[in-house]
Amino acid sequence: MEKSEIKPFIAKRVAKELRDGDVVNLGIGLPTMVPAFLDPSVSITLQSENGFIGLVDADPEAEDAAYIVNAGGQPAGIAKDGMFFDSATSFSIIRGGHVDATILGSLQVDEHGNIANWIIPGKMVPGMGGAMDLVVGAKRVIVAMEHTQKGAHKILKNCTLPLTAAGQVNLIVTEMAVIEVTADGLVLKEYNPEFTVEEIQAATEAVLTIADDLKPMV
Amino acid sequence: MAKTKVITAEEAGKLVKDGMTVMIGGFMTNGTAESVVKGVAAAGAKNLTVICNDAGFPDVGCGRLLHNGQIKKLIASHVGLNKECGEKYNAGELELVLTPQGTLAEQVRCGGNGLGGFLTPTGLGTTVAEGKDILTVDGKQYVVEKPLHADVAIIQGFVADETGNIRYKGSTRNFNPMMASAADTVIAEVEKIVPAGEIGPDYVETPHIYVDYLVLKEEA
Numbered sequence: 001m002e003k004s005e006i007k008p009f010i011a012k013r014v015a016k017e018l019r020d021g022d023v024v025n026l027g028i029g030l031p032t033m034v035p036a037f038l039d040p041s042v043s044i045t046l047q048s049e050n051g052f053i054g055l056v057d058a059d060p061e062a063e064d065a066a067y068i069v070n071a072g073g074q075p076a077g078i079a080k081d082g083m084f085f086d087s088a089t090s091f092s093i094i095r096g097g098h099v100d101a102t103i104l105g106s107l108q109v110d111e112h113g114n115i116a117n118w119i120i121p122g123k124m125v126p127g128m129g130g131a132m133d134l135v136v137g138a139k140r141v142i143v144a145m146e147h148t149q150k151g152a153h154k155i156l157k158n159c160t161l162p163l164t165a166a167g168q169v170n171l172i173v174t175e176m177a178v179i180e181v182t183a184d185g186l187v188l189k190e191y192n193p194e195f196t197v198e199e200i201q202a203a204t205e206a207v208l209t210i211a212d213d214l215k216p217m218v
Numbered sequence: 219m220a221k222t223k224v225i226t227a228e229e230a231g232k233l234v235k236d237g238m239t240v241m242i243g244g245f246m247t248n249g250t251a252e253s254v255v256k257g258v259a260a261a262g263a264k265n266l267t268v269i270c271n272d273a274g275f276p277d278v279g280c281g282r283l284l285h286n287g288q289i290k291k292l293i294a295s296h297v298g299l300n301k302e303c304g305e306k307y308n309a310g311e312l313e314l315v316l317t318p319q320g321t322l323a324e325q326v327r328c329g330g331n332g333l334g335g336f337l338t339p340t341g342l343g344t345t346v347a348e349g350k351d352i353l354t355v356d357g358k359q360y361v362v363e364k365p366l367h368a369d370v371a372i373i374q375g376f377v378a379d380e381t382g383n384i385r386y387k388g389s390t391r392n393f394n395p396m397m398a399s400a401a402d403t404v405i406a407e408v409e410k411i412v413p414a415g416e417i418g419p420d421y422v423e424t425p426h427i428y429v430d431y432l433v434l435k436e437e438a
Contacts, residue, residue, distance in 0.1 A: 048389070049319060049320075050245040050246075050389050050392055051391055051392045064387055064388045066388075067248070067387045067389065067390050068248075068388040068389045069245065069246060069248040073245070073246025073248065073299060076389075078388075084386070084388065084389055085391065086323075086391045086393070086394070086395045087245070087319065087320075087322075087323035087391075087392045087393050087396070088327040088395075088396050090323070090392075091319065091320025091321075091323050091324065095320055095339070095340065114343075124298075125297070125304050125307060125314070125316075126297060126298025126304075127295050127296035127297050127316040128295060128316060128318050128346075129296035129318075129319050130318070130319040130320060131318075132318035132320075132321075132340050132344065133318050133319060133320035133321070133340045136340045136342070137340075162345050163343055163344045164344065165340075165342070165343065165344065166342060166343030
């Protein structure tokens, strides 16, 4: 798979996880590509943790254009059925289980559903922003990321970086596989036919259980 | 009917004194009272503890006070878009407390609401929970988080009436309403000030009883 094809491929597969009417929070980067791949029958609503529901692309002509940013601080717009609220309300919505899914990238995930994506001690200290609340509060946590970091394992037995949250990840989607986190560890549900199951396992530190109904990613 | 005193950004800046704890509303400077922050930079108070969602951008918003060397301690959820913040932290020039955004918002809300703190599942099993009490309620664990309070809160509204009732616009609301409730002195910067009653009691988002001073936004 060409490097440029990886992210759209992952985003396209993640899009199939969303259901009509879902309220979804998207992390920065790859997750923001997901809505473009939704089936036309599926309409989702985006939550922006800085204080609104109904996140859409910026409309420079809108009367309030200069007053709306997304969670990355970039210009954004709001849908007709959208509404603004304060940050305490925003996180009441998030922690309260009113967000159906959050899709985010990660530095590491492990077989216990732990996720580490907010800090590399001594190197990168950006802060967790809303990520810790989102992975704890969203009904479903979908990690969308490249399977390895230039060959180095990212799907581990145990995360080595400081955790964002313990035991919260539900699904991992990469360019190689779709992996479900279960009480018994990681289950390989789908594989990209460009790779063998052996290759996928070799690119994964944690041991993968092969699902009975294993199927190709399409 | 008491009118809220209207002061200049320069006068507002002087209300912040050495060693104070200051809340600054806004999210990546969206909803940050930039005129008042400039006033604080000009007045030059040092050793400030600043509570703000983020470090703004280099020399903008909270980043302006950081650049100016006025902040001793920063309590924020995300500082990654201001490189200078990481540099100062790594050089040992800045004390940095990184707090999950929802926890930070709720800490400020509690600070203004007479609550002794709250129980949250956020941060369990992470470094955020280290040194904090963990309580079990109905079999589920929670981290105990304490309220935050400040000497001065600097907030930004869109429109205020002359009594200090405020309405916001777009996503600028963010941390501003909670911060308005959680400080001894509250300075609100707005784009316009209208007669009492013009906002309409049904549409006031921050009650005037919280607001001590109004500042009209100054052109950049």
